[in-house]
Amino acid sequence: MNTSDLPAAYSGTFLLGGDLEVRRMAFGAMRLTGKGIWGPPRDRAEAIRLLRRLPHLGVNFIDTADSYGPQVSEELVAEALSPYPPNLVIATKGGLVRPGPGEWRRDGRPEKLRAACEGSLARLRLERIDLYQLHAPDPNVPLEDSLGELARLQIEGKIRHIGLSSVRPEELERARRVVRVVSVQNRYNLEDRISDNVLTVCERDGLGFIPWFPLAAGPLASRQGAVLRVAHRHGATTAQVALAWLLQRSPVVILIPGTASIAHLEENVAAAKLHLSDADLSELAQGA
Numbered sequence: 556m557n558t559s560d561l562p563a564a565y566s567g568t569f570l571l572g573g574d575l576e577v578r579r580m581a582f583g584a585m586r587l588t589g590k591g592i593w594g595p596p597r598d599r600a601e602a603i604r605l606l607r608r609l610p611h612l613g614v615n616f617i618d619t620a621d622s623y624g625p626q627v628s629e630e631l632v633a634e635a636l637s638p639y640p641p642n643l644v645i646a647t648k649g650g651l652v653r654p655g656p657g658e659w660r661r662d663g664r665p666e667k668l669r670a671a672c673e674g675s676l677a678r679l680r681l682e683r684i685d686l687y688q689l690h691a692p693d694p695n696v697p698l699e700d701s702l703g704e705l706a707r708l709q710i711e712g713k714i715r716h717i718g719l720s721s722v723r724p725e726e727l728e729r730a731r732r733v734v735r736v737v738s739v740q741n742r743y744n745l746e747d748r749i750s751d752n753v754l755t756v757c758e759r760d761g762l763g764f765i766p767w768f769p770l771a772a773g774p775l776a777s778r779q780g781a782v783l784r785v786a787h788r789h790g791a792t793t794a795q796v797a798l799a800w801l802l803q804r805s806p807v808v809i810l811i812p813g814t815a816s817i818a819h820l821e822e823n824v825a826a827a828k829l830h831l832s833d834a835d836l837s838e839l840a841q842g843a
Contacts, residue, residue, distance in 0.1 A: 561613025566802055566827035569809055571616075571763050572716040572737040575685060577644050579802060580827040581616035582609055582820070583767070583811035584628045591656030595627055596815060605817050606635035610643070612824045618740070618765065618811045620648035620690060621671050621678075622659065629678040637680040646686035647675045648720060648740075650693065650701065663693030665704035672708050688718035688740060692726055702733040709734070718763070724752050738763035738809075744770060745778060745797050745839060757807050765809045770797050778842035785835045791826070798826035800839055 558564060566580035587602045589595055596602045609617065617636075619628045629647060636643065649671030652662045672687060687705060692698050708714045718738035719730055730736055739757055741750040743766035757764040779793075786796045794812075801808055812823045831839070 558613055561611070562821075562824045563613030563615075563827055566810070567806070569763055569807060571644065571686065571809075575644050575716070576642075577616040577763075577809060578613060579809050580614065580798075580824055581618065581765075581809055581811045582614050583813035584617055584619040584632055585623045586813040586815050587631055588624045588627045589656075592623055593653070593656035594624065596631070598815075599631070601817070602631050602815060603635045605815065605820055606632060608817055608820065609636075610640055612821065614824065615640075615642050616644045616646065616809065616811075618646045618648075620651070620688075621675050622648070622651040622653050622690065625653045626674070626678055629675055633678060633680045644685045645679060645681065646688060646718070646738075647679065647684055648688040648690040649675065650690035661691050661693040661695075663689065663691075663696040663698075663701035665696075665700055668701060668704045669708065672705075672713060676713060683712055683715050685715045686718050686738060687714040687716070688720050688738070689730075691721040698726060698729050699733050702730055706734045718765075720767070722753065724756060727753060727756060736762060738765055740765040740767055740811075742766070742768045743801075744768055745782070745800050754805060754807075758805055762807065763809050764805065764807045765811055766801055767811065769801055769810055769812050770794050778839060781838045781842050785831065785838060788835070789829060789831075791829055792822060795822065795826035795829055796831070796835075796839075798823060799829040799831050800836070802827065803831055803836065 563578045563580040568576050650663050652660050705717050716737045717734045720740040743750045754764050782793045786793045814820050
């Protein structure tokens with residue numbers, strides 16, 4: 556198989572942590588779970604088929620978390636793909652707990668993060684996690700304490716690289732005094748660019764920037780007209796335009812759109828082939 560001809564290959568690559576080459580069109584495994592990101596998927600067999608489709612599309616980076624399900628997403632990834640292809644990078648996260656469907660609470664206590672990481676290792680059937688991310692800073696726990704525990708897990712060989720999620724620039728700066736951070740996963744899309752300042756730091760210092768909620772789960776309200784016009788010109792979907800914009804926004808962006816549909820997965824990955832012109836980008840910036 557010539558992997559350079561696979562759809563995700565058109566997105567280009569990013570060298571994560573200096574030693575993990577990942578395609579910038581990746582996959583987020585959150586939506587493989589039940590309603591409210593709780594419990595098993597409606598069709599487990601379909602979820603397994605979807606995950607097994609990823610290598611055939613050239614996707615070699617999967618992002619999950621212990622809180623997706625909880626635990627369900629990680630179990631599905633392992634069931635579908637373990638033993639893993641040698642170039643597949645698995646990222647997961649810890650630091651959120653789930654009291655029930657649609658509920659998310661932060662818990663960055665060191666002992667909880669250690670238990671979360673070791674649980675993820677077992678569920679993912681790994682000896683070391685390629686990228687382990689603090690899911691969100693806990694306002695009740697000093698960030699230095701949370702990351703200090705991740706640093707210890709890294710020294711023990713249980714974590715290869717450390718990333719952050721849902722952080723402000725000042726939190727990123729504090730974190731980098733404690734550990735080497737290789738990536739940041741923040742909410743970011745064509746409509747919501749509040750994390751532009753974090754992206755600027757990632758570009759400057761060569762950190763991966765992983766936008767979550769890349770499609771804003773809808774028509775990107777203030778730019779709906781522009782997105783529709785650009786999509787029409789390219790014979791593409793509005794989702795593909797939004798994803799292509801993110802890929803062209805910065806070379807440090809790694810996309811993780813999620814879905815439980817194989818057809819939707821293939822549509823998302825095909826966005827890697829879509830090139831937006833300067834005129835397209837200007838129209839999207841202006842919106843309306």
